[in-house]
Amino acid sequence: MPRPYFQGIHHVALIVSDYARSKHFYSEMLGLRIIAEHYREARQSWKLDLQLPDGSQLELFSFPDAPSRPSRPEAQGLRHLAFAVTDLEHWISYLQQQHVATEAIRVDEYTGKRFTFFQDPDGLPLELYQR
CATH class of the missing domain: 3.10.180.10 (2,3-Dihydroxybiphenyl 1,2-Dioxygenase, domain 1)
Incomplete structure (x- = not known):
């Protein structure tokens, strides 16, 4: 089969x-x-x-x-949730206007794609990954 x-x-x-x-x-x-x-x-x-x-x-x-789940230092389990976007700068600007902190833009060393991280209200790491 x-x-x-x-x-x-x-x-x-x-x-x-x-x-x-x-x-x-x-x-x-x-x-x-x-x-x-x-x-x-x-x-x-x-x-x-x-x-x-x-x-x-x-x-x-x-x-x-429900008990809290540590995310830092990086704990076993879900590391982060990544959303695909087409315009990374637009999203960063929008999130900052909403008072959501974002990290500096990074570049994936293997794909050359740009990405950044931010957190949801519970501290879960979320990623924006530019396609």
């Missing part, structure tokens, strides 16, 4: 500390389209499905008393 293959990433799921703040950040500031939003009474948890232009999705969850 031939090995099956992936068609892409369907979604990435994040547990957030402040649901309203993260909902605003990802939907209003970053512009991800809200597909669905549900409150799950049994789990005392919100679930928000957001869509990127390529069809991939980001899921936000809130859980009471």
